[in-house]
Amino acid sequence: MTSSDVTTEPAPHGDRQRTARPSRGWLKVLGAGAAVLALLFAGSRLSLLPGLGDFFGEETRDRSGPAVLKSIQDMSSYEAASGNFQVVVDLEKDTKFVPDALRGTRTLFVGAGTVDASVDLGKVTEGGVVVNEDRTTAELRLPRAVLGEPALDPDRSYAVSKQRGLLDRLGDLFSDNPGSEQAVNKLAAQHISEAAKESELTARAEKNTADMLKGLLGSLGFERVTVRYGDDQE
DSSP states (O other), X not given: OOTTOXXXXXXXXHHHHHHHHHHHHHHHHHHHHHHHHHHHHHHHHXXXXXXXXXXXXXXXXXXXXXOOOOOOOOOOEEEEEEEXXXXXEEEEXXXXXXXXXXXXXXXXXXXXXXXXXXXXXXXXXXXXXXXOTTSOEEEEEEOOOEEOOOEEOTTTOEEEEEEEOHHHHHHHHTOSSTTOOHHHHHHHHHHHHHHHHHTTHHHHHHHHHHHHHHHHHHHTTOSEEEEEETTEEO
């Protein structure tokens, strides 16, 4: 054999094993990932079975701080009537010269809430109560009933549908309050307030207040009780 001859021999069997180890390592990683996904999938399916929902179910923790009393206000108003209202709000916002599919929102919202009507007995002046000498007749002059602010019920208010353009959906991803319903809540409260003004809620409150005072003074021995609101007499 001359110095120019070159002999090539096959690599030992152990070297082939070492070259194959990286592929086996990736297989182990993929196998572990598949096992995790299978476990998560099984957990989601098993949570539907009776008795196994708590094992794979979500857990909610309330980490809120205690409520803090900010102020106390004495109330002199008599809540004499309360009305329940419901309104369907269809709010659409468009941008000029921009297609709705790109920029624009439309929300269909059902708002439910209550409006109270009250008579402020604390505003009755000294001359607003007139009693005869033998305390058998009394005449009361009261202020008109007023409507309170509408209070939306979150348990009965809900969004039926939401349509948003592409740019609006992208904006929700970077917003602290995506899909805010503040606008539709405000509009629903406004419509409920207008409906309460057109209703007979204040008239019902004044009648209920008069009936309450007549019953109270009648139990004290008054035979005749007259209640007036402004210039009207009841």
